[in-house]
Structures are given as structure tokens and as C-alpha cells.
Amino acid sequence: MAEQVNVSSSTVANRINHLEKRGVILGYHPIIKYSETGSGHHLLVTATVPLGDREKMLDDIMEVSGIVSIRELLTNNENLSLEVVGRTSEDIEESLEALDSLGVDIERMEMMKQERVNPYNHFGKEFTNEEDTG
Numbered sequence: 001m002a003e004q005v006n007v008s009s010s011t012v013a014n015r016i017n018h019l020e021k022r023g024v025i026l027g028y029h030p031i032i033k034y035s036e037t038g039s040g041h042h043l044l045v046t047a048t049v050p051l052g053d054r055e056k057m058l059d060d061i062m063e064v065s066g067i068v069s070i071r072e073l074l075t076n077n078e079n080l081s082l083e084v085v086g087r088t089s090e091d092i093e094e095s096l097e098a099l100d101s102l103g104v105d106i107e108r109m110e111m112m113k114q115e116r117v118n119p120y121n122h123f124g125k126e127f128t129n130e131e132d133t134g
Contacts, residue, residue, distance in 0.1 A: 031117055034085050041092050045082040046108040047099065054079065060102055066095035078107050 002009040019025045034042045049057050054072065061070060061082070071081040082099075086092040096106060 031115070039085045039087050041084075041086045041089060042112040043084045043092060044110045044112050045084055045096075045099075045106055046078045046110075047080045047082060048077050048105040048107055049080060049103065051076065051079070053103070057102060057104070061099065061104065064095055064098045064102070066091055067099075080104070083112075 002012045005012070016025065034040070058070060058072070061067060061080075066084045066086045067082055068085055069083040073079045073081060084092060084095050086095060096109075099106065
């Protein structure tokens, strides 16, 4: 990373630490190829939950077996995007039934083939300062 931005590795480490302390970087997570783990069923589920209940429902939804991510969308309907994985279709069915019992209205399900991620790389000097050099 240091070579790509033409600074020392200690400067990169200092800048990353600073961004973590400021809450800009909240965490790190692996990108998993679920088909290689035996979890061949990988779905994107678009769902609707009541706006007034959405915030308190998110923790309960994350506890459902097979839910690996939730994206909250700023819209009245179809206001959640859920990523669901399972080894079998029965696993997926159990996850969907659990969501239903929580009051989540499933609008659409799509089988996911592939995901590619490109990190945002436009953080300029406004997110760091010269004291971050090492």
C-alpha cells in the first residue's frame, strides 16, 4: 500500500490508525467465496420492514442463521437488502421463515453468482494530516 501512494509504511500505518480513531474506518471483513465453503446457496433478498421499527429490528435480523449482511436503504418500501447464505435450500428456507416470523416482508430474492468489491480510493488530505507521517 505504501508503494502505491509513495509514502513509507509507517506513514500508512499512522494514517490508518488515525482514520480508525476518527471512526472513518469502522472495521475489516473478509470477502468470502461461499461456494468454496460448502454454502452453495447465496441470495440477495430485498425486504420491507416498518420504518418505525426498522432500527430495533436490525439486531434481531442479524441474529437469524444465514444472514451475513444487511444494507439499510432510504426508501419506504424495499428498505432492506439482506445477504443470505446456506448449505442447502432447507437452510435458506429456515432463514426466510425466521425473517417472516420477525415481521420482515420479503419482496424479492435473487441468487447471487459473484461479487466484486473495489475499495473507495478517493480519500485525500482532508482525511489525514501531515502529523501522520512516520
